[in-house]
Amino acid sequence: MEPMKNRIIFVGAVLALLWCCLVFRGVDLQLLPHEKLSGLKERIFETTVKINPRRGVIYDRKGQELALSIPSRSLFADPQTFEKPYYAAKKLSGLFNRPQKFFLKKLLNKKRRFVWIKRHLSPKEIKTIQSWKLKGLHFIQETKRFYTEGPSLSQVLGFTGIDGQGLEGIEKQYEEVLKGVEQRLIVKRDARGRPLFAAFTSFIHRMSGSDVYLTIDRDTQVYFERELSQAVKKSSARFALGVILSVETNEILAMVNVPNYNPNHPLTGNPIFRRNRTVTDIYEPGSTLKTFTLASALENGIPPSKSYSTHDGAFKLGERVIREADEKKRFDPFLNLSEILALSSNVGAAEVALDVGAGKLRKTLWNFGFGKKTGLEFPGDSRGILRPLPWRPIETATISFGHGIAATTLQIANAYSALARGGILKKPILVKKIQNSYTGEEKHFKTSVIQRAISENTAQLLILMLAGATEESSTGFRAVVPGHLTAGKTGTAQQVNFQKGGYKTGEYISSFAGFIPAHKPKFVIYIAINGAKDHFYASDLAAPVFSETASYAIRKAGLSPILFSENDFISFSSNKPEVSKPQRSPAAVGTMPDLKGLSLREVLKKVHGTEIKLKFYGSRRVIRTIPFAGQLLPEDKKVTVILN
């Protein structure tokens, strides 16, 4: 009996030991950390869901979509499961118009499980491929960037690459903002690989990148582009550039480069036309720079009534000769500052610059932003060329009428914007706000002051002179918008020959810079038509474009015309009544002359040579003077002239 009992105990003990081993193994597997098993668990029971963010939308200032991402499907193949590679390659070659070898190489690569066939298919292509019912060909959902305006604003918006990354323009500058953040979620999955979300998890939707709102007005942009395209065609020019700025906020309302390209197909067309030349390309501004030469003169105490000799159209400076742009034209022997600007005299401008001095002239140009970046947050913002001192007299003379200095379209427009604002230079802005599409949080952008370029008084006086530069018999006459006060300056500059040096014959940059309305500037418009061969004078080419564009902008802004009275209304059949000119009586010495009804230029001509110091309010024609006509002049000879 004893040996039997011992055997039972022994077997029982062995069984108990085995059972304990099983229990310990169970505890080890279930409760203790185990790297290999965790990894296996993750592979079998878990999956990583990658949520690609939708790229943010780019809007214009009114919320019109300019660029957005739309769903698209791309085609890929799994070479390891592919059944008929030769047949498929033949079909794909016919559909996509590419050699069969190209597709065969991908489909026969058995080492890979994923090869791209084509990205972003059209609906027709998808339908055709689906009809083949080929095993191994699969579609994947992606997003594709779409530009709603086509070629319009293309250089500003830029474009994206095949993987949706920004490569140019706003797309590149605001890449981090637009692209959003990729989300990766590790979630449990079922036997078919579908992710299982916990009951308390909210919708997992694609987190978009932030939306960017530009300051651009889409309608004004399109209209401006149309006008410039017509001008390019008319003059057989190479390209044209234009910028419209809001004076108050210094927001860029339009930024035009023509010819342009279609960013929906960025690789077609000449790559030169893909960059935003209003910001990157520098050129000699020509006569539009005379405004700032005169600004320097006025700021440094030269009175507007001071006259300079025109030297009969040409004068020698060292070994070089300064001539008028149109050698056939002959001006009066002496011109005052207002006349130099209105008639665009190169000789007059050179004389003024030499009188002011190189140092003061350079300082004024620097204060207006020439020779430094505008501060616009955009790729390729150029600083232009403003030579350091010392300048030789010939350099001072040529710079005075816009040669020997280089600037971008935006720099010139920004300088005029500073003038229109009363002499305060501000940073231009292209982006109004950035909005987080998920949280709704907004980040607004406003312009900032860079510096005061000239005093308020000088600016006002210069604005009056520029208004005079658009009067009849001035070069800017065709820039006038009927019913509104217009101020601006034309420029016709020869094109620099970068290859051979010097200037190209027969090619010009026709430009116009101005603002409207002159008495309370709202818009600054600058136009430059480059490489113009026919009708290249700015008065014939650029000035009318300004007039059309300004007319549109003013009408869109709802600004009613101010330059009309009952005389300007016509009855249904009769003609406009003649406005009779006032009689002028000769003024006695020491008494206030009769200036009523005269234009600014006529006033300056009349008081030239007297000791009268003028202070102007308003523009166009004189309606009143203080003291009145015929009254004794005050001791300091200061008189106030009020124009309507």
Added chain:
Amino acid sequence: MKGYLKDDLRPFISILIVIIALFIAAFSKITLRRISYSLYKESEKFNRIQDNYYKSLTEYAGMNHIDRLERQARRHSLVKTKKGQIIQVIDGKAIVVD
């Protein structure tokens, strides 16, 4: 009699309780999984709606493009404004000054 039944039923009841508990646990897990599938389905539906919305935006942008609007306006005999044109409405009558 009562006591006899009680004694006999006890093991049966306890097993029943255990089985019911197991059913509840299984049912909860199935419900959770069903909710997860619904959530996934709704999520996919939402993404499709969002995609269609963006597609519609592109169509809308094409429809209200300035060129198209001008073409439509001309078709309805609306004339483009001229530069400097003033249109004044007096007593319901429009007076155009060119």
